[in-house]
Amino acid sequence: MELTVLGRYGPYPAAKGACSGYLVTLGETRLLLDCGAGVLGRLVSFVSLDNLTGIILSHLHSDHTSDYFVLRYALEVAYLQGRQREPLPVWAPAEPAEEFARLDYRGLVSVHEVEEGQAVEIGGIRAVPFAGRHSVPSYGWLLTGGGATLAYSADTEPFPELEEKVRGADLFLCEATYTQAQLAQGARNHLTAAQAAGVARAAGVGRLLLTHLSPLQDLDVLLREAGREFPAVALAEEGRTYRVRA
Numbered sequence: 001m002e003l004t005v006l007g008r009y010g011p012y013p014a015a016k017g018a019c020s021g022y023l024v025t026l027g028e029t030r031l032l033l034d035c036g037a038g039v040l041g042r043l044v045s046f047v048s049l050d051n052l053t054g055i056i057l058s059h060l061h062s063d064h065t066s067d068y069f070v071l072r073y074a075l076e077v078a079y080l081q082g083r084q085r086e087p088l089p090v091w092a093p094a095e096p097a098e099e100f101a102r103l104d105y106r107g108l109v110s111v112h113e114v115e116e117g118q119a120v121e122i123g124g125i126r127a128v129p130f131a132g133r134h135s136v137p138s139y140g141w142l143l144t145g146g147g148a149t150l151a152y153s154a155d156t157e158p159f160p161e162l163e164e165k166v167r168g169a170d171l172f173l174c175e176a177t178y179t180q181a182q183l184a185q186g187a188r189n190h191l192t193a194a195q196a197a198g199v200a201r202a203a204g205v206g207r208l209l210l211t212h213l214s215p216l217q218d219l220d221v222l223l224r225e226a227g228r229e230f231p232a233v234a235l236a237e238e239g240r241t242y243r244v245r246a
């Protein structure tokens with residue numbers, strides 16, 4: 001299994017950056033995980049949209065969904081040109097209802113509600129969602145295939161079960177929005193880099209990749225604070241492909 005980071009920023013991108021978007025591939029399976037601002041142009045530099053197997057939207061905040069609404073136009077063109085016949089499967093939380101209702105589009109996608117622990121098979125990948133804690137329902141995912149497991153935190157603040165949810169993952173892609181100083185000043189609704197690293201250590205994951213980075217953040221501080229808790233850590237790099245191996 002391979003993970004390509006298309007965008008690593010939230011809640012808006014840095015200059016020349018993009019918001020959350022990750023391409024997960026295994027054999028012929030091509031799964032897009034989140035589709036925030038700036039992701040679509042990068043996605044098509046790695047894969048033809050005709051070959052996409054499915055899309056997971058972790059939650060319905062715009063920094064994870066905005067380019068999805070543009071991607072639908074590409075699906076429509078593909079349909080009109082006879083290149084797409086089957087609706088593309090999309091998985092997303094059912095709330096907020098008004099956001100969920102916007103996902104369906106002219107029969108070109110088949111939208112599925114995500115439920116806690118309800119596994120879905122996406123090509124050769126077994127995907128299991130788990131509920132995080134965020135200002136809207138947000139699901140992290142455990143993706144298993146080819147003998148390896150990738151865990152994705154999505155957006156969440158800390159909760160006691162998180163380490164159980166991602167236990168033993170070979171690669172843990174985890175949000176790291178804040179520094180410890182920002183936490184002390186009252187920042188909530190997301191994780192600090194140190195909290196992400198604490199979860200990685202407690203869960204016994206192989207490697208930790210920090211993502212959902214604020215464009216205003218001093219990234220050296222994030223990396224240093226995480227490294228004290230869990231040395232096998234790096235900042236997610238846009239455009240880079242990571243091998244997920246056991």
Ligand SMILES: [Zn+2]
Binds near residue numbers: 061212
């Ligand atoms: Zn976000």
Ligand SMILES: [Zn+2]
Binds near residue numbers: 059061134155
């Ligand atoms: Zn969010």
